[in-house]
Structures are given as structure tokens and as C-alpha cells.
Amino acid sequence: MEIREVVLPEEREAVRAFLKRHHLRYEADIDRTLVVRGEEGILATASAANDIIKCVAVREAYRGKNVLNRLMSRLIKELEADGIAHLFAYASPEHEAIFASLGFTPIVSTMNVSFLEFGGSIKRELQTFREEYGLDGKAKAAVVINANPLTKGHLHLIEKAGADYSQVLVFVVSEDRSFFPFKDRFAIIHEAIGERKGITVLPTGRYLVSYATFPKYFASEEHDIDESHALIDVLTFKKHYMPAFNIVARYVGDEPYSPMTRVYNETMARYLGSSLRTIDRKTLDSRPISASTVRKLLRKNGLEAIRPYVPEATLAYLKSEKGKQVIEQIKRTDRRH
Amino acid sequence: MKETVTTGSLESSDCLIRLEPSEQLEIDLETDVHEAFYEHIHTLISDTLEEMGVQSVYVRCKDQGALDFTIRARLIAAIERYRELHDG
Known part of the structure; x- marks a missing residue:
């Protein structure tokens, strides 16, 4: 043998x-x-x-x-x-x-x-997050975003959650498989939100919208996705993240375009029940604002075209050296992330 | 890049020991013979760590019914390799 x-x-x-x-x-x-x-x-x-x-x-x-x-x-x-x-x-x-x-x-x-x-150990990792970010046991709302890049739509979602709950957790997808590197996505959000009371920006860690829990999210094809692909991620959120942080509501934007996000939202609606709050997506001239729209505009029309869709922090980043490299990469490839 | 050290195996009558960096001394023991020998093995591990002068490390031990000397040997080997890895 x-x-x-x-x-x-x-x-x-x-x-x-x-x-x-x-x-x-x-x-x-x-x-x-x-x-x-x-x-x-x-x-x-x-x-x-x-x-x-x-x-x-x-x-x-x-x-x-x-x-x-x-x-x-x-x-x-x-x-x-x-x-x-x-x-x-x-x-x-x-x-x-x-x-x-x-x-x-x-x-x-x-x-x-x-x-x-x-x-x-998921319990250990979430415990570490709780300590690192000084979180208490009070009821919280959560938003999970990749922010690839951060748009006014994301900020709208965070505001909506903040209007209903005194504490909001903004989880930023840790997995580095997107055009915008995690470190930069995280920094842009910090920059855009500032030190707002009651809002905590933290990484998703290895168990939420990660390649391990939701590989399909990062796939180049998004057409053949079904509930089974999103289920592990949704159940992990429900069983571990919700009790660990006392999350009582998860806010998502409704999804008119991406089949991936739509299936993800539908799966959450089924398994999170009334804890899921679906918010109408912020629109600009009746076009929903989404990160994928922003990337498309960047690819075709360049930096000036996205100005109305993104906060100052995103724009400032895109004007930096690092930002220019990201734009170049978006232009060179037409992968989804 | 590599921070952990693993010795032993998951084979029957062996144990798999992994050491990870930690700020304190932590022992995570899982054994097939939980009820009867958990305390015994736990003490064996902490005594060996003390003897070797280890003050901060995270020890995971998955015991598959190993005898004392096996566990001790696996742990000592792990500590020596861990020191090589972290102290150059």
C-alpha cells in the first residue's frame, strides 16, 4: 500500500x-x-x-x-x-x-x-473579532459587502440599517479574489464612513462569502447558480455569526441584475425569515447603483463616468497610483470580480 | 509563511499534534477515550510542555488511542521542530 x-x-x-x-x-x-x-x-x-x-x-x-x-x-x-x-x-x-x-x-x-x-475554529475566530472590535451583546444589524468598489448604494444600505438599529456591523468580504484588494476596499469604507458612532467595520473572516463557504460567488460564470451553492454560507451566518454578535437583522439591497446576488438573497429570505431586510436599491436616473455597473462604466467610459455613483473616498482611491493600476486591470480583463 | 508544526498521524494508536503560535498556553485535546483518559493525557501534555520550558503555544492534540510514550514523543518532536521554525 x-x-x-x-x-x-x-x-x-x-x-x-x-x-x-x-x-x-x-x-x-x-x-x-x-x-x-x-x-x-x-x-x-x-x-x-x-x-x-x-x-x-x-x-x-x-x-x-x-x-x-x-x-x-x-x-x-x-x-x-x-x-x-x-x-x-x-x-x-x-x-x-x-x-x-x-x-x-x-x-x-x-x-x-x-x-x-x-x-x-469558527467560534474562536468570531470570539477574537468580538474582542478586537470591542463589541458588546446588544442587538445589532449587519450588512455584508464586497465593495468592489464602494458605491453610494452600499452607503445607502448602511444608512438604512443605521436608521433602524443603534449598532450596525459592516462586514467586508475578506477573500482577495476581486479587482480591488481587500486592504484597499476596507480602507475606502473606513474613509467613507469615518468614526461614526454605532458603526463597526470588520472583515467577514474565513467563514462568510469566502471561497470556502461560497465558492460560486467568485466563479466567472454566474448563470448556473442555485440555492445549494449559497446555502452553506447562509446557514453559517445564521448558526454562527448571528448568535456570536447578536445580529438580529441583515440588510441587503434588492437585486435586479445579477443572478448570483438574486439567488443569494432568495436563499437568505428563505432561511433567515424576518431577520432579512431587503431594501430598494438606490437608483440614479432610474438606474440601480451597483458595483458591477461602476466597473462596467470604468471599463468603457473611464473615471469621470462613475463620479455620480461613488463616494468621494472611492474616487480619491481611483485617482491614486494603486487605483490607476486597478482600473488598468479592470480594462484588461472582463472577469466578473 | 508556514507557522504551524504537525507531528504524528491520525492512525489508530497514534496521535496528531499541532503547535501554533499563541500568546498564552492553550491545550485543545480531543481523544477517543475521552471519559477515562482526558485528564491523564491533558496532564501529560502540560507536564511535558513545562519540562521543555514552553510558556506560550497553542497545542491541538487529536488522540487516536495512543499510549503515553507515543504522545510524549510526538509532542517533544513537535516542540523541537517548532523552535527550529520560529527561532531560526
């Missing part, structure tokens, strides 16, 4: 076929695959897409025989050697107990999938 990393295309095909027999699909974003081989061929396999473990299967006759334990130990150490210590895993709910026996902790599960983590 030997554990090997899959490198050759024909080996990958063998894994694909093995997974198919176990009703799993070899996913496109996988960047590392290990296999355990024996005389009968593949005995077990496990893959990772950056920090997400997926496509794990063990031949039936080899279950409960330490094969998976060996394979997973190896995968955990290989990832750690590359600096990836905090891992996530997607598994079918009936395999949750097996993952738990390997040291994984369940975060949330749906009827179809369990989402777990290893080497990190």
Missing part, C-alpha cells in the same frame, strides 16, 4: 473513474490529489482545492482499516508544508462522523452536504 500524489493525466482519469463509482465528481478547482494504491488499483483518494478538502472516497473493502487515516494524515501534512494549516472539508452528511474521527469539526450541514473544518 503506497500513497502518491497524482500528476499524470492518465492517473487523474483513473481517479475520476474511481470517484464516479462512488457517486462523486472530480471537481474542476482541485489542485492536489492523493491516491492510495494496492494490488487492486486505487483503494482510496482525497483531493484539495487550496484549503478545501473534497472528493474523498475509500473502496468499500478498505473502510475502517486505517487507510483513510493514513491518507488524511499525509494530506494534512502536505498542505501544512505549503503553509495551508486551516482546512475545510465538504462531505456527505453520512460521512460527517468519519471526518469527526479525523479531527474535523462540523460547521454546518444541509440535507446534502456537511461543511467541516480542521486546524481552526
